[in-house]
Every structure is written in structure tokens, then in C-alpha cells.
Amino acid sequence: MAKMDAIQMQLLQEVAGLHEIPEGAYNLRANGQTAARQSTANIEITPKENGSGIDIRIKAGTTHESVHIPVVLSESGLKETVYNDFYVGDDADVLIVAGCGIDNCGKQDSEHDGIHRFFIGKNAKVRYVEKHYGSGSGDGKRILNPVTEVYMDEGSAMEMEMVQIKGVDSTHRTTVAELKADAKLTVRERLMTHGEQSAYSTYKVTLDGDGSSADVVSRSVARDHSEQKLDLCVLGNAACSGHTECDSIIMDSGRILAVPSLEANCVDAQLVHEAAIGKIAGEQLIKLMTLGLTEAEAEEQIINGFLK
Amino acid sequence: MLDLKNVSFRAESENGEIRIINDISLHLEPNKFIVITGPNGGGKSTLARLIAGISPISGGKIFFEGTDITEKSITERAKLGIGFAFQQPVRFKGLTVFDLLRIAAGKTISVSEACGYLSEVGLCAKDYIKREVNASLSGGELKRIEIATILARDVKLAIFDEPEAGIDLWSFKNLIRIFEKMQQSEGGRSILVISHQERILNIADEIIVLSEGSILRQGSREEILPDIIGTKYAADVCRKLSEEA
Ligand SMILES: Nc1ncnc2c1ncn2[C@@H]1O[C@H](COP(=O)(O)OP(=O)(O)OP(=O)(O)O)[C@@H](O)[C@H]1O
Numbered sequence: 001m002a003k004m005d006a007i008q009m010q011l012l013q014e015v016a017g018l019h020e021i022p023e024g025a026y027n028l029r030a031n032g033q034t035a036a037r038q039s040t041a042n043i044e045i046t047p048k049e050n051g052s053g054i055d056i057r058i059k060a061g062t063t064h065e066s067v068h069i070p071v072v073l074s075e076s077g078l079k080e081t082v083y084n085d086f087y088v089g090d091d092a093d094v095l096i097v098a099g100c101g102i103d104n105c106g107k108q109d110s111e112h113d114g115i116h117r118f119f120i121g122k123n124a125k126v127r128y129v130e131k132h133y134g135s136g137s138g139d140g141k142r143i144l145n146p147v148t149e150v151y152m153d154e155g156s157a158m159e160m161e162m163v164q165i166k167g168v169d170s171t172h173r174t175t176v177a178e179l180k181a182d183a184k185l186t187v188r189e190r191l192m193t194h195g196e197q198s199a200y201s202t203y204k205v206t207l208d209g210d211g212s213s214a215d216v217v218s219r220s221v222a223r224d225h226s227e228q229k230l231d232l233c234v235l236g237n238a239a240c241s242g243h244t245e246c247d248s249i250i251m252d253s254g255r256i257l258a259v260p261s262l263e264a265n266c267v268d269a270q271l272v273h274e275a276a277i278g279k280i281a282g283e284q285l286i287k288l289m290t291l292g293l294t295e296a297e298a299e300e301q302i303i304n305g306f307l308k
Numbered sequence: 309m310l311d312l313k314n315v316s317f318r319a320e321s322e323n324g325e326i327r328i329i330n331d332i333s334l335h336l337e338p339n340k341f342i343v344i345t346g347p348n349g350g351g352k353s354t355l356a357r358l359i360a361g362i363s364p365i366s367g368g369k370i371f372f373e374g375t376d377i378t379e380k381s382i383t384e385r386a387k388l389g390i391g392f393a394f395q396q397p398v399r400f401k402g403l404t405v406f407d408l409l410r411i412a413a414g415k416t417i418s419v420s421e422a423c424g425y426l427s428e429v430g431l432c433a434k435d436y437i438k439r440e441v442n443a444s445l446s447g448g449e450l451k452r453i454e455i456a457t458i459l460a461r462d463v464k465l466a467i468f469d470e471p472e473a474g475i476d477l478w479s480f481k482n483l484i485r486i487f488e489k490m491q492q493s494e495g496g497r498s499i500l501v502i503s504h505q506e507r508i509l510n511i512a513d514e515i516i517v518l519s520e521g522s523i524l525r526q527g528s529r530e531e532i533l534p535d536i537i538g539t540k541y542a543a544d545v546c547r548k549l550s551e552e553a
């Protein structure tokens with residue numbers, strides 16, 4: 001942590017809620033280099049041989065442990081692609097906190113493309129939290145293109161919380177999941193874009209095993225001139241159940257394209273999609289104004305609640 | 309406290325302009341409990357919305373504690389001390405009951421304070437405080453939360469639009485207790501309730517009967533109530549009064 005400066009610490013706090021060195025295993029990456037790393041008896045973090053990223057191996061049966069792997073970029077013009085692979089042993093029950101914060105005060109674009117792959121063992125449980133954040137007043141863009149691949153073995157469960165609320169100019173996020181029998185995937189995505197930002201989020205969840213299920217919910221707000229495309233696709237190849245929902249608030253001159261798709265290749269697949277795009281209801285603004293808020297304050301409260 | 313001077317409200321419809329509120333003038337004394345009653349579509353909710361600033365008046369003036377508030381926004385009127393519980397409360401995806409009470413109080417409040425307001429409206433606080441004010445709440449629950457938001461505010465004039473709708477018998481007594489308590493509290497609070505319920509009319513200092521956008525009768529409970537007693541619903545009284553006229 002000695003190498004981290006004030007801006008980096010601020011970013012770290014935004015994306016990982018960290019004020020100090022976390023407990024358990026961690027790998028902190030700052031400006032393209034490892035700033036600190038720690039393995040534990042049950043969680044081993046090793047750099048890949050070609051230096052392109054890290055492998056995180058969690059022993060079977062590991063419970064009540066966490067892994068933090070935040071990334072911060074505070075140097076303008078830095079572009080990196082990082083591969084992180086997680087091997088979660090059978091019956092483990094862990095929390096994984098990832099996230100990337102970019103501060104760009106310069107003229108050049110800064111970009112972090114994190115490719116995360118999860119191999120989740122039988123009956124293992126993972127809670128995954130990923131926050132993306134940008135700051136800095138430079139002309140250079142803050143770009144994040146995360147790819148998340150999840151391979152879930154029988155009876156495993158994964159809860160993903162993906163949040164990108166502020167400051168990322170351009171993002172193209174891809175999430176792919178494949179589920180075996182009785183595996184359960186829950187995704188909660190929260191997205192807000194403003195200014196001239198654009199966000200493209202695509203999900204492809206394949207339910208291969210009987211009894212597998214997925215619940216993918218995306219809530220987003222597009223303000224100013226920002227653009228979003230939400231592409232949620234669920235495939236059912238077995239006796240499974242899938243639910244996707246995109247719920248968006250559109251403001252100012254924002255643009256949102258929601259492209260839901262469902263594909264069933266088995267008569268026992270039950271797939272549901274819900275999608276809604278609309279502006280903040282006038283009655284909601286009026287109600288909060290009768291409680292003494294200005295229109296702008298009312299809007300803020302409604303959006304904060306919606307994205308909570 | 310509140311003065312309406314020749315207030316009218318007209319709206320556009322396919323068949324041209326329609327008059328919804330016709331040249332209404334009224335004066336509300338501080339510390340009084342006033343009930344507005346009348347048939348469905350008579351203009352009661354519209355009048356309340358005009359007072360709260362939600363709909364702009366088409367003619368006339370509104371004074372609150374001597375200040376002309378005709379041109380003031382909803383927010384400004386709220387800040388002056390006008391509170392309004394809607395006939396149909398609004399639902400919010402994501403905002404919790406606690407959020408709404410915190411916003412209503414206009415400051416940070418503790419969970420136990422928020423629970424206090426909920427208990428007053430007969431809701432078991434711990435079951436509700438974290439719930440979202442969304443479609444999962446029943447109509448009656450939502451109505452009670454709406455009333456609690458008024459309790460959380462420090463208002464000088466509280467307007468309740470059909471607060472009894474969807475409220476069961478036990479809570480009915482509770483509701484009347486809430487009104488009495490608000491009225492007894494110091495600071496000259498006034499309560500304006502829109503209601504069809506005889507039990508609420510029974511505790512009014514003053515009753516106003518509004519029909520087709522005009523005041524049909526206005527006076528003390530002693531004057532007006534005898535004409536209403538005997539009709540099944542307060543609304544029936546208007547038919548009776550119109551027939552007599
Ligand atoms: N903006 C508007 N445009 C057209 N018509 C309106 C508008 N606002 C109100 N109205 C009409 O004015 C009339 C009065 O409505 P209001 O809601 O005030 O009645 P109310 O007395 O509250 O009735 P209830 O007892 O059913 O609640 C109704 O016929 C309603 O349809």
C-alpha cells in the first residue's frame with residue numbers, strides 16, 4: 001500500500017469500500033502494477049506466467065473468507081488488458097470484491113479491460129461485487145470494457161452485483177454464464193450514464209442443466225445526452241427457469257435501447273422477460289415536492305432509490 | 309390561516325373548456341377541523357390540489373397566513389407549512405418507507421422516530437420501515453404511510469384527501485385520535501379533511517359541502533350535520549340539498 005497516493009486511495013474507497021488493507025486475500029493493482037498482494041491458507045493468488053494477470057485458487061470447503069482485487073488507474077493514457085481467473089473449489093462459500101476506478105486528469109484516454117473468468121465448483125457459493133467508477137476533469141476518456149465469464153458446476157450459486165454509477169465515459173460490458181444442473185445465478189446490475197457517456201451491457205446466460213435458474217435484473221438511468229444499450233439474452237436447454245428484467249429511467253435527451261431475447265430449446269424451459277423504459281412519473285415528483293423538496297432534489301431522491 | 313378569494317379552475321377537454329371549480333371563496337380559521345364533503349366528481353380533490361399548488365388556478369387568489377401564495381410553487385407552499393396526503397398515494401420503486409419519512413421530516417431522523425410515526429398510524433414499524441413503497445404494499449398500508457408522512461412534517465395546515473378510504477374499523481378510531489392529537493398540539497394547526505364518512509363529519513368544527521365545483525353549504529357542524537344525518541353516505545346529502553333548493 002506504500003505506493004498508493006491520495007487519489008488512488010480515494011478510488012479504492014469508491015470501488016471497494018476500502019480504507020485500509022482488507023482482511024483475507026487481496027491483490028491491489030495500481031497503474032498497471034501490483035501494489036500489494038496477499039494469499040491466505042485457503043486462497044492462493046499467483047501471477048500468470050506471462051504476466052497478463054492473476055490466478056485465484058480457492059480451496060474446496062473454504063467458508064467465510066473474502067478476496068479483494070481492486071484496480072485503480074490514475075495515470076492518463078494508460079491502457080491495459082488483464083486476465084483474472086478464479087477457481088472456486090467445491091462447497092466453498094466466499095465473497096469476491098472486484099472493481100475498477102479511473103481518475104483521468106490528462107488529455108489521453110485511459111482504459112482498463114478486465115477479463116474475469118469464474119470456474120465455480122459443485123455446491124459452491126459466491127457473492128461477487130463489482131463497482132466501476134471514474135473521476136478527473138481531463139479531456140481524456142475513462143474507458144472500461146469488462147468481460148465476465150461464469151462457469152457454474154452442479155448445485156453452485158452465484159450472486160453478482162454490478163454497479164457503475166459515475167464517471168465512466170465509455171463501457172462495453174459482456175457477461176456470459178453457463179449453468180449446470182441446479183446451479184443458480186442472480187445478477188443485479190445498476191447503471192447510470194450522464195453527459196455524453198455510452199454504456200453497452202450484454203448478457204448471455206445459458207441454462208444447460210435441469211433445475212438450473214437465472215434471475216438477471218438490470219436497472220438503469222440515462223441522463224443528459226448519454227446512450228445505453230441493454231442486451232439481455234437467456235437460453236434454456238433443459239428443465240430450467242430464467243427471468244430477466246430491464247427497468248430504465250430515461251431523462252433529458254438520453255437514449256436507451258433494450259433488446260431482450262429468450263431462446264428455449266427444451267419443452268420444460270420456463271423463460272420470462274420484462275422490460276420497461278420511461279421517464280420519472282410526474283406524480284412521484286409532485287409527491288416529493290409536497291414534502292418540501294425542489295424538483296431537482298425530488299429527481300435525485302427518486303433516482304437514488306431506484307439505483308439502490 | 310387560509311383564504312380563497314374567487315378561486316376557479318378550468319380544464320381543457322375534447323368538448324372545449326370545462327369548469328371544475330367555480331368562483332369559490334372561503335376562509336379557514338387557525339386551529340380548526342374542517343371537513344369538505346360532497347358527491348364524487350364534485351371538485352374536492354381538485355380544490356385540495358389548487359391549495360397545495362399542484363394545479364395552477366385559472367382565476368382568483370389564495371392567501372396563506374396573510375401571504376399571497378397564488379404564484380408560489382408546490383415546494384414553496386410545502387415549506388410554508390402546507391401538507392397534503394393524497395387520495396391515491398404514489399408508489400416508488402426503490403424508495404423505502406424510511407426514506408419517505410426522512411424526506412418528509414426534512415432532516416435526518418432516527419429509525420425509532422420513524423417507527424413512532426408508523427406506530428401512530430397503526431403499522432407495526434419493524435415490518436415496514438425497510439419495505440419499498442412499491443406495488444407490494446396494499447392500498448390500506450399505503451394510505452396509512454401517506455398519513456404518517458404528514459405526521460413526520462411540521463405543518464400548519466394538513467390536508468387529508470379521503471384518509472379513511474381502505475382503512476379498517478380499528479384504525480378508524482385511531483385515525484380520529486390522530487386528528488384530535490394534531491389539533492390539540494400547540495402552534496395553531498388546522499386540519500382540512502375531505503371525507504364522506506359520518507364519523508369524521510361528527511368531529512368537524514365546520515363542514516363544507518362541495519358539489520359541481522361550487523360550495524352548496526358551509527357552516528358549523530351543528531348547522532350542517534342535521535341535514536346530513538339520515539342519509540347513508542355524506543354524498544347523498546347533496547342530492548337532498550339540491551332537491552330542496
Ligand atoms: N385536469 C382535468 N381535466 C379534465 N377534467 C378534470 C381535471 N381535473 C379534474 N377533472 C374533473 O373534475 C371533476 C372533479 O374531480 P375531483 O377529483 O376534484 O372530484 P372529487 O370531488 O374529489 O371526487 P371523488 O369524491 O370521487 O374523489 C371530475 O369530473 C374530474 O373528472
Ligand SMILES: [Mg+2]
Nearest residue numbers: 352353354395
Ligand atoms: Mg377526490
